[in-house]
Amino acid sequence: MKARDIMFSSPEVLTPDDxxxxxxxxxxxxxxxxxxxxxxxSGMRLVGIVTDRDIVMRHVAEGHTEDCPVRxxxxxxxSELEFVTVRPEDTTDYVMDLMTNHQIRRVPxxxxxxxxxxxxxxxxxxxxxxxxxxxDVVRVLxxxxxxxxxxxxxxxx
Numbered sequence: 001m002k003a004r005d006i007m008f009s010s011p012e013v014l015t016p017d018d019x020x021x022x023x024x025x026x027x028x029x030x031x032x033x034x035x036x037x038x039x040x041x042s043g044m045r046l047v048g049i050v051t052d053r054d055i056v057m058r059h060v061a062e063g064h065t066e067d068c069p070v071r072x073x074x075x076x077x078x079s080e081l082e083f084v085t086v087r088p089e090d091t092t093d094y095v096m097d098l099m100t101n102h103q104i105r106r107v108p109x110x111x112x113x114x115x116x117x118x119x120x121x122x123x124x125x126x127x128x129x130x131x132x133x134x135x136d137v138v139r140v141l142x143x144x145x146x147x148x149x150x151x152x153x154x155x156x157x
Contacts, residue, residue, distance in 0.1 A: 003095050004088035006128040007109045007118030013038045016047065016071035020059045023050050023070055034106045036116050037074050044115045046085065046108055048074040085110045088117060092129055095120055096136060100143040 013036050014023055023035055037048035050070050058073035077083040084098050085108045095107055099122065109118035122144065130137040 001092045001129070002088065003086045003090045003092060003107075003109050003120060004118070006092060006095075006124045007088070007120045008124060009118045011036055011116070011119045013041060013044070013116065014050070014070050015040060016069060016074065018070050019066065020050075020055055020064070020068045020070055020073055021066045023073075024052075024055055027052055027055075032121075034119075034121075036108050036119060037070055038116055046077055046110050046114055046116045048076045049083070049106070049108060050074040051106075086120070087112065092125070096125060096129070096140045099125070099140050103144050103146065105144055 012026060012030060012032075014026065016037055016039075026035060027033065033053075034049055034051040036046055037050055039045045039047050048071075050073055054073045054075065059068055064072065075083060077085070084102050084104060086095055086098065088109055088111070098107060099105070105122045107120045108116055109120060111117050122141065125140060126137050
């Protein structure tokens with residue numbers, strides 16, 4: 001099975017200049033936890049992603065204003081190590097391996113020209129692959145849910 005077979009095609013997007021309050025409202029309205037960020041909506045070249053956690057940790061917790069642009073909280077697409085994407089023709093096994101290895105719940109799908117064509121969420125993996133291979137989905141979910149290796153626990157008390 002290929003990434004194109006399980007991806008959500010044509011997801012809603014924002015640009016780096018849109019506000020984080022608009023991003024939060026869109027996430028709420030769409031019932032999603034992440035939105036792809038494109039350079040402009042006509043070209044659809046993927047430049048980043050913003051998650052609900054990004055908004056909390058990089059916006060709310062730091063006391064930014066409502067009109068703060070998305071660019072201040074998004075994860076930019078600067079290198080493959082910082083930002084994982086897949087191609088439509090990549091296998092779902094590859095997608096699950098990336099999710100597992102990078103502990104991520106969502107993977108944007110881009111064309112060879114780096115245009116956003118879809119997004120794959122953990123829920124898509126569970127829905128499409130789970131009935132045939134539940135053990136694979138459990139493996140991915142467990143790996144994603146593990147505490148990050150570089151996090152140290154807070155002191156007790």
